[in-house]
Amino acid sequence: MGRVTVRRKTTRLAAGRRIERVDTLVVEEPLELRVGGESLQVTMRTPGDDFDLATGFLLAEGVITKPSDVLSMRYCAGVDANGEQTYNLLDITLARGVEAPPKSARRNTTVTSACGVCGKDSLEDVRTKAAWAVAEDAAAVKAEVLASLPVRLREAQKIFDRTGGLHAAGLFTAEGDLLAVKEDVGRHNAVDKVLGQALREGRVPLRGTVLAVSGRASFELAQKAVMAGVPVLAAVSAPSSLAVELAEESGLTLAGFVRDDTMNLYTRPERIV
Structure with missing residues (x-):
């Protein structure tokens, strides 16, 4: 699993003084979600709980409503410059009878950490019918x-x-x-x-x-x-x-x-x- 935080050198200015120190930063990396091998979206996220993230996204899009709707999830091959697995590509297989997300659910752009609905074709696409009242x-x-x-x-x-x-x-x-x-x-x-x-x-x-x-x-x-x-x-x-x-x-x-x-x-x- 990817790192959640990294350490970086920084120069702190305080009361006219310059202080060299090491700061802890949260990691932000892309995660591409694929359903049945086809790209659904790329979101900028903090690594960790990626299976939950994918499940929650599919729930919010009205694709799934119960655990058995997802047959499997797995990280696909992907390595960084050091040859280490990046865990930034997740492929999802839906259960038989569960329809794949419609094209309207697919993001046209990378979803940044500040942007949720960006890339949707229209506002009506997010007015998904809920399964429960x-x-x-x-x-x-x-x-x-x-x-x-x-x-x-x-x-x-x-x-x-x-x-x-x-x-x-x-x-x-x-x-x-x-x-x-x-x-x-x-x-x-x-x-x-x-x-x-x-x-x-x-x-x-x-x-x-x-x-x-x-x-x-x-x-x-x-x-x-x-x-x-x-x-x-x-x-x-x-x-x-x-x-x-x-x-x-x-x-x-x-x-x-x-x-x-x-x-x-x-x-x-x-x-x-």
């Missing part, structure tokens, strides 16, 4: 529990403590119990890794859960939550207008600016008690 989920989350999740998410970020350069996504029960946490240079990758792990463990649909994310809540993150059956999405920062629109249409509770003891509830506020 999130609007019917009767989950109830105490306001104080929801308010505590960003701090707990931050405390669970082990690599962030060393690099300061990662997003995080955490899956919690309605009572606030942590089920999974993932870190990545891309917030959409972190979410895919969390939801992919949940599907691989047979937990999807994720009824009665909360997905907490660092940073903002984009349209794609809201879509991923809906496709996995998550009823509540909580973000440290602001949501986008399209994220709120999708949450309203699907019945997702969307909370933004969840900090300390305050938050903005944009949709389905009755779930927060």
